[in-house]
Amino acid sequence: MRRSIAQRFAQALIVLTGVVLITFVMLRIVPGNPIETMMGEHADAATVARMTAELGLDQPLYRQFLRYIAAAVSGDFGTSYSLGKPVSQLIRSAFVNTLILALFAALFAWTLGIACGLVCAVGKNRLPDRLFMGFSLLGISLPVFMAAMFLQYLFAFKLKSFPISGTDSWRGFVLPAVALGWNSAGQVAQMTRSSLLEALEEDYIETARAKGLGRFGVLMRHALRNAMLPVLTMMTVQFSSLLSGAVITETVFSINGVGRLMVQAIAGRDIPLLQGTSLLATSVVILGSLLADCLYAVLDPRIRKEG
């Protein structure tokens, strides 16, 4: 197992390098000198030339790339054009907010999703099952921005039970987290349901029943434990969609997170900031899927023992 994990790790590193390369090339084929854009109409040619040389923008692309990688390894992602601060510092403070938001969203999605999936599987095709499954479909097809605006309209504007925007207290995180987690909740619920229904058909369930274990005991100790495996791995992969959604939720609720930083970077044509934020987001996703693979290997004895 150790070898396959090492293999996956190497693969992740290759993908990560590819990500840096693609964003790097992508962002530098934009027409126009970024320095001129940054300094506006009043830039004089001498200053532009000096700044361009200082930032190494006059060198060939592959040199710039190697320089970026070398600096990035030591934690230096350059200085933001539009905000004038080191990118690493900007990202660090924004990342905390995004992390809290994502964790709240995940907590909401997983508790609701697993609970609903459990209820549905136990009472298959009964009223609560149909109701919840219809609801989960709604969750999956509801775009994040619609969920966010609907919650903002109903609970912040009409009912005034939560703040419209900002994160001064934990209450500010509730609506964004629910909006962000809504989608995942639907997916987790469907996955839990189908996985649990599959597990309940297995022979070991009958054995457990035959041994005289109660309905609840069978469900919790045997069926659910086995059914959770695919659900668990799906959860770690969901980081990806949570991050995509965070861009929207943070914009709607004015939360200073990584997603909003990205939108700001685009508005300000701020290449270092955009590069840094997309690199961070993608690393988190790659790390997430790596974690999912490891988790699967650790939890599933069939893979663990394969050596």
Next chain:
Amino acid sequence: MPGRKRERLENAADLRLQSQLGEEERFWDLMRRMARENKTAVFSFVLIVLMVLAAVLAPFLTPYDENSMDLLHRLSAPSAAHLLGTDEGGRDELTRLLYGARVSLLIGVVPALLSLLLGSLLGVIAGYRGGIVDTLIMRTADVTLAFPSMLLAMVIMYSLGGGIVNVFLTLTLVSWANVARVVRAQTLKLKNSEFVEAARVIGVSKDKIMRRHILPNCLPTLLVLFTLNIPASILTESSLSFLGLGIQPPNASWGLMINTGRQYLYSAPWLCFAPGAAIMLIVLAFNFLGNGLLDVLDPRQKKQ
């Protein structure tokens, strides 16, 4: 598209192969079976047809003009004259919704088609040629899939700039990788089947085998991918336009309508919620149809 659906599609290739060796099920038989077994899919199909008709026939369905302003009736609430109210320029919201459907449907279909072409081409080449070509194509696909789709779309839109053609390109670049993976998996299985072997033995060229024998056998899978890529494209575009990065005015997709309506969320909520509901409906319909097709193609793993 969630990885699980992709896995199912890759496995479905297996099934097609088996059924090919035994009694072959024709395409229309598959469709007929779906129509019989899956009422939701049929209903979704009808809904999609209706929406397309509404978009095409928009000028005949509404007495109002898409762009003519009526400043005396700005932001008026839904009424008998304006079923969904009016927007900040006094334009009839329902009319804008009908015309917006043209843009949004186009944005669903065109990139889905383009990514199908690009993805299946690269997938079949990767699978059939193997070696370094395969590694190169599939690693690129891995990298593409590692990006959260929204972020990749944002980065590409940034470097290409706004506008509808660039939106098509961006959405294609975001979604080709899934297609390539599925088609490659299917090609690998077909490559070793007897009829491909036979073609090879009688001296048919590699290109011709790919074109005449492998790609046609991927068609049912491609149809599922196409159907599932449409709602994904619509969703990504509406998110992009919501952030102001996608379609540029005067073209109005549903996403852009929500973007402009957002300023009036508290005074005229229908400007956001009407196009939002339209997006949800179309996404839901395409997803139901896609899942129905998937179930017909891969009945072994049909959802309970």
